[in-house]
Amino acid sequence: MTHREACIALNMIPKMGPVKMRRLLDAFGSAEKILSARSDHLTRVEGVNDALAKNIVGWENFADPTAELRKATDLDAHIITAEDEEYPASLREINDPPIVLYVRGKITERDRNTIAIVGSRRPSHYATECAKKLSFQIAYAGITVISGLARGIDTAAHSGALAAKGRTLAVIGAGLGHLYPPENAALADRITSSGAVISEFPIDTQADRQTFPIRNRIVTGCSFGVLVVEAGANSGALISANMAAEQGRTLYAVPGRIDQPGCLGSNRLIQQGAKLVMAVEDILDELPLVFSKEPELTAPTLAVELSETQQKVYEVLGTNERSLDEIMATSGLTAAVVSSTLLGLEIRRLVKQLPGQRFVKLV
Numbered sequence: 001m002t003h004r005e006a007c008i009a010l011n012m013i014p015k016m017g018p019v020k021m022r023r024l025l026d027a028f029g030s031a032e033k034i035l036s037a038r039s040d041h042l043t044r045v046e047g048v049n050d051a052l053a054k055n056i057v058g059w060e061n062f063a064d065p066t067a068e069l070r071k072a073t074d075l076d077a078h079i080i081t082a083e084d085e086e087y088p089a090s091l092r093e094i095n096d097p098p099i100v101l102y103v104r105g106k107i108t109e110r111d112r113n114t115i116a117i118v119g120s121r122r123p124s125h126y127a128t129e130c131a132k133k134l135s136f137q138i139a140y141a142g143i144t145v146i147s148g149l150a151r152g153i154d155t156a157a158h159s160g161a162l163a164a165k166g167r168t169l170a171v172i173g174a175g176l177g178h179l180y181p182p183e184n185a186a187l188a189d190r191i192t193s194s195g196a197v198i199s200e201f202p203i204d205t206q207a208d209r210q211t212f213p214i215r216n217r218i219v220t221g222c223s224f225g226v227l228v229v230e231a232g233a234n235s236g237a238l239i240s241a242n243m244a245a246e247q248g249r250t251l252y253a254v255p256g257r258i259d260q261p262g263c264l265g266s267n268r269l270i271q272q273g274a275k276l277v278m279a280v281e282d283i284l285d286e287l288p289l290v291f292s293k294e295p296e297l298t299a300p301t302l303a304v305e306l307s308e309t310q311q312k313v314y315e316v317l318g319t320n321e322r323s324l325d326e327i328m329a330t331s332g333l334t335a336a337v338v339s340s341t342l343l344g345l346e347i348r349r350l351v352k353q354l355p356g357q358r359f360v361k362l363v
Contacts, residue, residue: 005065006031007081007099012063012202013055018096018214020047031099035059071203075176076192077104088112094221094247098200101218102176104188105196110167114144115283116219116244118237119153119229120262127230127262130254131156132163133347134227137280139166140349144195146171146222148215149184153229153237158191164348168195171219173212175205216240217247225250227277231265238265241274250286252277280349309333313341314350314361321360 001009010021010031027045028034034042034056042053055062072079079102080086086107091097117135119127131153135145139161147154149170161168170191174180176199179188188197200218201211216239220226226244228251231237244251251274256263270276277283306314316322316330328338342359345351352362 001032001035001065003030003032003083004079004081004100005069006035008065008068008079009059009063010034010056011098011100011200012065012068013052013059014062015052015055018098018200018217020045020052021099022096023047025099068203071177072102075104075203077102077176079103080107088114088222090114090224091218091221094217096217097221098218100200102199102201102203103196104176104198105192105194107169107196107198108167110142111144111169111195111222113142114146114169114223116146116223116226116240116249117153117157117229118147118219118226118240119231119266120235120237121150121152121154122262123152123156123230124256124260124262127153127254127256128156131229132160134229134254134277134280134283135160135168136164136166136347137349138283139168140164141280141284142166144169146219148173148212148219149179149181149188149191149197150212151181151184155184155187157229158187162190162194166194169198169222170195171198171215171222172207173199173201173215174207175199175201175203177203178206180207212236213239217243220244220247220249223249225252225283227252227254227283228266228269228274229254230256230263231269232262233264233268235265238269241269251275252283254278309337309341310345313338314345317351317359317361321354321358324357324359327359 023045024034039053039057042048042056079100081100082092135157139145144167145157145161146169147157149172158168158170168191179185191197220240220243226240226249228237228241241251253266253269253274254277256266312331316327328335342351350362351359353359
């Protein structure tokens with residue numbers, strides 16, 4: 001049995017869990033030694049009772065690594081271990097890293113610079129638009145967006161990153177054979193071409209209440225920070241925020257209305273010290289503080305296609321800052337057209353708005 005097969009088998013044993021698995025690895029040194037250990041030796045490890053020890057000793061009743069590898073191949077996926085170069089370096093640093101990751105797509109060197117975006121599954125229109133805009137700008141700057149492929153803010157975050165032709169990673173709370181939620185199957189397919197869909201669960205694992213909190217530590221563990229976009233007092237996004245704090249990640253939050261219960265959790269995070277985010281610069285400007293060596297960001301270029309109107313407004317800006325009235329007068333366009341066009345250019349990080357409704361080129 002290879003090391004990879006042993007890790008897959010260990011990960012498939014019922015009632016294991018990441019904490020118990022980490023304790024066993026610390027005690028025995030490798031997956032291979034755990035699988036060949038005697039029951040009385042296994043129960044000496046904290047948290048390992050007779051039932052779990054029996055499952056480990058009889059692991060062949062639950063796991064078939066060869067078949068699991070074949071299923072992964074059939075799904076156009078592969079399985080990596082912590083020893084593989086593709087395994088995220090920052091994930092190795094947490095207390096209970098997954099022993100294997102099932103990956104559809106590819107985790108690359110660029111994904112070392114990753115921020116998590118999480119929030120409500122039933123967000124307001126405002127929160128959805130904030131998540132889309134911020135994830136677009138973050139991805140356009142060359143930073144990978146990671147989230148959980150759930151309904152609501154997760155979906156908006158992945159979609160925004162893809163719209164920017166950037167990279168995004170989705171960590172799901174089920175096996176790759178049971179994608180959840182099912183309506184995001186098409187989105188998952190798009191993500192695999194610009195990132196990866198990731199799971200630590202065996203392929204045939206169904207989603208349940210326990211799998212989502214477990215997967216959250218991967219979302220936060222792969223990132224340098226977590227941005228919460230709208231979360232109620234009992235939102236699952238707050239679990240991610242707590243995990244991020246425990247892992248030493250930076251916390252960011254978008255403020256919401258104080259009279260909306262759905263914003264209570266994210267607003268409370270700001271009270272407790274999370275950085276308030278009103279624009280993408282609030283995150284990008286902190287990168288030198290987050291990294292000992294600031295990552296090389298993707299500079300905005302005009303390689304992206306601009307519409308005729310966008311090109312006209314962009315050229316009117318010239319090399320100096322211009323007011324909205326000046327842009328309207330020079331371009332001959334209406335206020336509504338100029339305003340919407342400037343917003344589109346701002347989202348692409350080609351233009352920046354200054355105080356007093358003045359605008360300047362960024363490229």
